[in-house]
Amino acid sequence: MTTLDKQLGEPEGAPSSAGSDDALLHMRGIVKQFAAVRALDGVDLDVRAGEVHCLLGQNGAGKSTMIKVLSASYQPDEGTVRWDGEEVRFSTPQAAIKAGISTIYQELDLVPGLTVAENIYLGHEVSTAGFSRRGDTNQRTRDLLARLGHSEIPPGRLVGDLSPAGQQVVSMARALSHDTRLLILDEPSAVLDHGEVENLFRVVRSLTAAGVAVIYITHRLDEIREIGDRITVLKDGSTVATGLPARETPTSELIRLMTGRSIKYVFPERTEQSVSAEDVAAAEPVLKVEDLSLAGVFSDVDLQVRPGEIVGLAGLVGSGRTEILETIYGARRASSGSVHVDGKPLRRGSTHAAVKAGVGLAPEERKSQGLLLDQSVYTNITVSSMGRFSKLGFLDRGAEKRRAHEYVESLDVRPKGVEHAVRALSGGNQQKIVLARWLLRDCRVLLLDEPTRGVDVGARSEIYKLVRSLADSGIAVLVVSSEVEEVLGLADRVLVVREGRVVHEAVATELDESRVLDLVMEGTPK
Incomplete structure (x- = not known):
């Protein structure tokens, strides 16, 4: 049985070598200099076969540079890398992949104009005498996707037509189409809803049970409790802690190591300069959406946002949240319904009209x-x-x-x-x-789609304060987030969206995470 056959085929309880003292990967004293910037300044990392090793650090701490050194996108200026007991220096990313190191970056490097199967086997096509075996390629693709729990994705679908979550599944399948021994996941849950994250964790546990090592990079500190074994923390290009037990190390200690200070993970409260709740309730809405529908995506959406108010849309990926924002902004043409800003209707499908009326959009895929x-x-x-x-x-x-x-x-x-x-x-x-x-x-209306996606814990606090200050200045804010805690902590009112419909609306303080999750899963108030 090959490594690929074992990766997703063995049960979750299979023995793991995560407790072994012999690391599959040793990185010692890694230095990488870019002109006057020292991106890595002596990084150390050990990863064992069969473990999930979480790599933490603020943006700019050196995480991305380190994994690019490991995957041979960059060559280190100093330091050593030992792989499976031998010192190595991979000359190209292809050499690293051949050795068993696969990387899935946060910005997925897929080709939108190629099919799912073509993307998965790009560069190592299934062929005989130079002729592609399309049937075999499609069957292998179906097998990989089924093992990843996504048999609904057709091998012949263009990758550009898939959702961000679907594209990430394809990227993971491509990594596993090689004989992978170390899988590097860079912010893998950033575009996934709650159910997709659970499926991701299932896949990761199956891999580690088969002896595959996983480096897991995330800004969501709660995830490491569920999926991580050990933690390494980077700050300013250096390793400040390594080998920390994931389930026992307090979140406050991780934040202190990453930032050099204590940050209380709280959302900003209204100040004396804020628009009062009474004034907000009495004000005429800046944004008014009535019976808005986009055929096949969402229908009959009614919402209002007043000056000084933050309204949150909570729901699973694919529920229609993002499409609602894009339709309000005019990036999609509504099939029915209306959008008014300051009492004046917006022309359907016109971003120019929306911007002219004072509507701004910070999209989910900001890059x-x-x-x-x-x-x-x-x-x-x-x-x-x-x-x-x-x-x-x-x-x-x-x-x-x-x-x-x-x-x-x-x-x-x-x-x-x-x-x-x-x-x-x-x-x-x-x-x-x-x-x-x-x-x-x-702008009079600010639409925010996943405003802290890919943003570290320190910068998140700054973004939250900024959004609150914008609302306090009288801007109407409509925000979408996959993190229920973020929606509840930032918004004044929350609309729960399920399968393209608003199924519940409440003041944020009347809801909690479990209640919202019940609503997005079941779709009816209890």
């Missing part, structure tokens, strides 16, 4: 949908307000940069410069750039 990654910070901030900086067809770059710098300072974007590429910023700072764009537009 691919919300940012020009290779453009400057100031360009990303001013791109929706170019008319302000144009005279007789000429742009005033100086005025652009000065205005952008004001938002970089007020939102505490780091680093402070406005001319470097947005790609170089951490997830939290990239999100601030998206918000700055809409603040510059003086």
